[in-house]
Amino acid sequence: MSLSSYFLALSLTIFLEVIVGLLFNLVLKLKTRTLVYSLVLINLITHPILTYSLWLINSKTRINITTPHILIAEALVVLIEYLLLKLTLPQKTRYLAILSLTANLASFVAGYLIF
Amino acid sequence: MILVILVAVFVGIVYIAKADMYDPGWLTKECQPGETEVSCSFSYSKPFSDRVGDAVCKKYETDPNYYELVSHASTWGGGIRFCKKVTSAQPNLINPNPSNLELVKPQPTSSDEQQTTQPIPQPTPPDYTWPIGVGVGVISVVALALLMRIKKQSVPK
Numbered sequence: 487m488s489l490s491s492y493f494l495a496l497s498l499t500i501f502l503e504v505i506v507g508l509l510f511n512l513v514l515k516l517k518t519r520t521l522v523y524s525l526v527l528i529n530l531i532t533h534p535i536l537t538y539s540l541w542l543i544n545s546k547t548r549i550n551i552t553t554p555h556i557l558i559a560e561a562l563v564v565l566i567e568y569l570l571l572k573l574t575l576p577q578k579t580r581y582l583a584i585l586s587l588t589a590n591l592a593s594f595v596a597g598y599l600i601f
Numbered sequence: 602m603i604l605v606i607l608v609a610v611f612v613g614i615v616y617i618a619k620a621d622m623y624d625p626g627w628l629t630k631e632c633q634p635g636e637t638e639v640s641c642s643f644s645y646s647k648p649f650s651d652r653v654g655d656a657v658c659k660k661y662e663t664d665p666n667y668y669e670l671v672s673h674a675s676t677w678g679g680g681i682r683f684c685k686k687v688t689s690a691q692p693n694l695i696n697p698n699p700s701n702l703e704l705v706k707p708q709p710t711s712s713d714e715q716q717t718t719q720p721i722p723q724p725t726p727p728d729y730t731w732p733i734g735v736g737v738g739v740i741s742v743v744a745l746a747l748l749m750r751i752k753k754q755s756v757p758k
Contacts, residue, residue, distance in 0.1 A: 524748065524751055527751070530741070534741065570748065
């Protein structure tokens with residue numbers, strides 16, 4: 487995969503998650519800029535690590551990455567993103583869990599449906 | 602207002618970019634050890650038209666020494682990744698007339714005899730594991746540091 491292709495995939499993921507975050511913010515009423523910055527930075531942490539881990543597992547162990555692997559990895563990402571959101575924005579933590587789940591579900595389903 | 606703009610932009614680009622949300626195969630598939638990977642890209646002059654600018658792709662598609670590893674395509678174009686098959690020593694062909702092909706074994710010389718006992722060295726692809734890993738680590742640490750800064754600002758003392 488070329489670097490430009492990866493950055494395109496990362497940008498689209500961030501874009502989708504920010505849209506979901508902004509929709510949630512209609513209820514959360516958090517500072518928009520803080521929420522957007524947080525979502526972008528959190529995705530800059532989780533997305534490269536997830537992609538690199540999958541690539542590493544595939545290239546070093548020759549394990550074929552299948553949907554169950556992706557689902558487990560996505561579940562971990564949901565958890566990590568929730569914890570980071572909770573750390574950054576300690577208000578309304580229950581909603582942040584739903585936000586993390588919905589945002590990741592949206593990007594996952596979009597990737598599956600669109601491709 | 603920001604939300605409306607973002608949704609509008611997204612709706613506008615989603616059709617163009619739809620297939621560029623790569624599947625795991627495009628991200629993770631690799632050639633077998635010893636094989637060399639090559640890739641090519643192509644584009645469409647308009648959606649559902651013939652591929653343009655894909656002379657390189659066609660070259661590899663028709664070359665029996667290469668096989669397709671994975672491909673992707675969107676409305677604007679796409680790419681194909683090929684692997685070069687690992688082949689043993691090629692036989693020498695004389696007379697290019699297909700009806701009269703003849704295989705000729707080369708006469709062994711002292712240096713050839715030495716070579717046959719040694720394995721054929723395969724070009725090893727460069728290993729980017731560490732540089733990419735370091736890059737991912739640096740990006741993650743910087744992003745985490747910025748996140749902590751946001752936390753300090755967002756949490757009232």
